Amino acid sequence: MGRLFVVTLEGKIYSCKYCRTHLALSEDIVSKSFHCRHGKAYLFNKVVNVTIGEKEERMMITGMHTVADVFCVGCGSIVGWTYEAAHEKSQKYKEGKSVLERFKVSGPDGSNYWATHEAHVSGSDADDA
Template identity: 90%
Template sequence: MGRLFVVSLEGKIYSCKHCRTHLALSEDIVSKSFHCRHGKAYLFNKVVNVSVGVHEERMMMTGMHTVADIFCVGCGSIVGWRYETAHEKAQKYKEGKSVLERLRSRVLMEATTGSLQKLMLVEVMQMTH
């Protein structure tokens, strides 16, 4: 396996619930009105540090879409899905956007590179003591 490069974000960040890898910025939220089988989900213009799974046809509440699950590159956990194609004209705005499930992500308030490094250092120290 090659070297893993992870993008670090600054601001109000949504991160993987399991490993805290940064996934998206609050300012990139398009809608908070999405739902999944696990509860609330948010539609984002841009997400980072994810890998995209296999494209498949899914019947959603708003019609048929071609989607792909997205996975955290840090730990491999599923974090949501990406809209590849919307078959209905009114849903075309979703194409190329991603949904993060709230159950699988967490908010890091106003994270900066320095504060994140301190947070990670504290967690490592707690694990070793």
């Protein structure tokens, strides 16, 4: 496999809830209005220390998208997904960006987000982004 190099971020950091590997900076958040099965999720311009899974077509709240799951390189946990392609013109801004599920990451202040009973179970996408 080879040697694993992990990027260390400085500033307000979102990290893997399980192994504390740095994943993103708060300044790279595009939107906090996304939702997934476990509740809130944030759209980021850039994430680090992740591997990208297989591309697949998924029907989401805002339409059909080509997405791939995002995994933490530290522990292998799925932490979100990345948008490879959006089929709707109004959703093109998501392409190349990644979503991290708040339930699976620790916030900049070290806080964890816990799944709520109001969490959307049906889909994983933004609320009228």
